[in-house]
Amino acid sequence: xxxxxxxxxxxxxxxxxxxxxxxxxxxxxxxxxxxxxxxxxxxxxxxxxxxxxxxxxxxxxxxxxxxxxxxxxxxxxxxxxxxxxxxxxxxxxxxxxxxxxxxxxxxxxxxxxxxxxxxxxxxxxxxxxxxxxxxxxxxxxxxxxxxxxxxxxxxxxxxxxxxxxxxxxxxxxxxxxxxxxxxxxxxxxxxxxxxxxxxxxxxxxxxxxxxxxxxxxxxxxxxxxxxxxxxxxxxxxxxxxxxxxxxxxxxxxxxxxxxxxxxxxxxxxxxxxxxxxxxxxxxxxxxxxxxxx
Amino acid sequence: xxxxxxxxxxxxxxxxxxxxxxxxxxxxxxxxxxxxxxxxxxxxxxxxxxxxxxxxxxxxxxxxxxxxxxxxxxxxxxxxxxxxxxxxxxxxxxxxxxxxxxxxxxxxxxxxxxxxxxxxxxxxxxxxxxxxxxxxxxxxxxxxxxxxxxxxxxxxxxxxxxxxxxxxxxxxxxxxxxxxxxxxxxxxxxxxxxxxxxxxxxxxxxxxxxxxxxxxxxxxxxxxxxxxxxxxxxxxxxxxxxxxxxxxxxxxxxxxxxxxxxxxxxxxxxxxxxxxxxxxxx
Numbered sequence: 403x404x405x406x407x408x409x410x411x412x413x414x415x416x417x418x419x420x421x422x423x424x425x426x427x428x429x430x431x432x433x434x435x436x437x438x439x440x441x442x443x444x445x446x447x448x449x450x451x452x453x454x455x456x457x458x459x460x461x462x463x464x465x466x467x468x469x470x471x472x473x474x475x476x477x478x479x480x481x482x483x484x485x486x487x488x489x490x491x492x493x494x495x496x497x498x499x500x501x502x503x504x505x506x507x508x509x510x511x512x513x514x515x516x517x518x519x520x521x522x523x524x525x526x527x528x529x530x531x532x533x534x535x536x537x538x539x540x541x542x543x544x545x546x547x548x549x550x551x552x553x554x555x556x557x558x559x560x561x562x563x564x565x566x567x568x569x570x571x572x573x574x575x576x577x578x579x580x581x582x583x584x585x586x587x588x589x590x591x592x593x594x595x596x597x598x599x600x601x602x603x604x605x606x607x608x609x610x611x612x613x614x615x616x617x618x619x620x621x622x623x624x625x626x627x628x629x630x631x632x633x634x635x636x637x638x639x640x641x642x643x644x645x646x647x648x649x650x651x652x653x654x655x656x657x658x659x660x661x662x663x664x665x666x667x668x669x670x671x672x673x674x675x676x677x678x679x680x681x682x683x684x685x686x687x688x689x690x691x692x693x694x695x
Numbered sequence: 696x697x698x699x700x701x702x703x704x705x706x707x708x709x710x711x712x713x714x715x716x717x718x719x720x721x722x723x724x725x726x727x728x729x730x731x732x733x734x735x736x737x738x739x740x741x742x743x744x745x746x747x748x749x750x751x752x753x754x755x756x757x758x759x760x761x762x763x764x765x766x767x768x769x770x771x772x773x774x775x776x777x778x779x780x781x782x783x784x785x786x787x788x789x790x791x792x793x794x795x796x797x798x799x800x801x802x803x804x805x806x807x808x809x810x811x812x813x814x815x816x817x818x819x820x821x822x823x824x825x826x827x828x829x830x831x832x833x834x835x836x837x838x839x840x841x842x843x844x845x846x847x848x849x850x851x852x853x854x855x856x857x858x859x860x861x862x863x864x865x866x867x868x869x870x871x872x873x874x875x876x877x878x879x880x881x882x883x884x885x886x887x888x889x890x891x892x893x894x895x896x897x898x899x900x901x902x903x904x905x906x907x908x909x910x911x912x913x914x915x916x917x918x919x920x921x922x923x924x925x926x927x928x929x930x931x932x933x934x935x936x937x938x939x940x941x942x943x944x945x946x947x948x949x950x951x952x953x954x955x956x957x958x959x960x961x962x963x964x965x966x967x968x969x970x971x972x973x974x975x976x977x
Contacts, residue, residue: 418797433827517957519909633911
């Protein structure tokens with residue numbers, strides 16, 4: 403789609419674009435290019451000598467069992483966050499779509515976690531589940547289970563998944579609710595007249611019609627789990643115990659900032675960029691399909 | 696409502712209320728903890744009814760911060776967060792508005808190239824270019840400054856898209872009429888486009904304010920000076936190793952202070968928030 407009526411000026415459009423393009427070049431393209439460049443170098447601990455080593459940083463990563471473990475951790479983490487977030491929000495949205503009374507109040511009470519910073523969400527959940535003073539820990543211990551996410555890897559994972567999912571439920575809920583409300587009532591009514599009960603109607607009519615929304619949310623949630631959950635991890639487990647919650651983004655940060663391994667961290671950055679590009683392409687192909695649909 | 700099934704309606708309400716209760720529970724416990732003394736929190740289990748230390752804890756957080764190595768008043772941090780959130784929101788809106796105006800209302804060489812350049816930034820989140828971006832900002836002498844906190848984050852592909860989509864729906868007749876009346880492009884921009892864009896700008900402001908307020912990784916890197924911490928960073932720095940060493944009552948008061956402003960924005964500007972959320976994802 404293009405405008406028929408346009409203005410003419412030799413310099414004005416460039417002047418209008420200049421601020422955006424300047425910020426883009428200085429803070430996006432230049433650093434990205436540098437990350438690319440560093441990824442082919444090895445730097446000594448003092449940052450004085452740099453040596454060009456070709457693809458060695460990448461080769462090292464492929465053979466680094468920690469890095470491969472981090473990949474696996476990220477995959478598990480993002481699938482758990484996306485899966486549970488989508489399931490819970492869909493259930494809540496389906497209920498909210500049914501009720502007439504109090505719908506707005508429910509919506510208001512469900513959307514506020516979106517506003518909580520991931521790092522703050524981490525602090526809230528870590529406090530609830532704190533090994534010695536947490537109120538939920540108290541209940542779990544009363545029930546006879548041992549709970550200490552500071553030492554147990556799978557419990558640490560559970561904690562960060564809960565905190566990350568909690569924050570994302572609002573977002574999923576709003577999109578599911580909008581999706582549910584755009585489904586033509588006549589289809590659901592026709593099925594009801596044919597004798598289909600509520601559960602049958604949901605699985606054979608509503609759920610398939612929601613599939614574009616579900617797919618979209620799947621991609622968005624995976625992107626969220628990959629990148630935006632850095633704050634959750636850093637304010638709770640910091641990747642521990644023993645790397646059990648060290649997702650890829652956290653490892654880039656840890657290796658680059660804390661451990662000072664510029665080349666290795668940059669190589670990881672380049673790999674992450676490729677992952678984001680793949681996810682973005684997936685998202686946009688979906689949008690194109692939605693237009694036809 | 697397709698048919699009347701009273702039981703199902705009851706179940707729906709029950710599920711929603713249970714969901715809301717579970718979702719609100721962490722917030723409630725945080726609030727209760729922020730009204731207790733440290734001793735009350737450390738006795739297991741902590742009480743689940745609010746105590747009487749609300750005023751003491753909050754005023755201590757605001758003016759002094761938690762005692763310990765990294766004590767800094769949260770009042771100052773909230774100001775930093777506010778400056779950062781507002782500057783990022785307004786900055787994104789301003790530069791994206793004029794950029795998309797140029798892309799929609801002008802034909803010029805390299806137009807598509809610039810458009811794609813902005814588009815590609817979607818694929819380069821801060822998290823994947825941490826160290827080089829930090830180096831650029833450090834070389835420019837922007838560490839520990841508001842400019843360093845905000846400027847690198849104000850480029851926005853989503854805002855540019857949003858405005859572009861919106862401008863494309865403005866009727867051609869308006870531009871035509873302005874041209875016949877002899878108005879130049881900037882006159883048209885200020886008198887027609889800007890007033891029409893108000894609701895889109897409001898929706899975007901809500902989303903970007905929350906985005907700016909909740910930034911974590913970037914302020915963590917560029918602020919080393921306590922007077923430049925944002926409140927989200929401040930909380931993290933207050934938590935010391937070990938449950939017993941941390942002054943949880945003050946930390947929880949700070950957590951409430953960190954989440955109330957963006958939560959208030961979402962709840963009070965709900966209509967714009969939902970509009971912004973849905974439109975930025977189009």
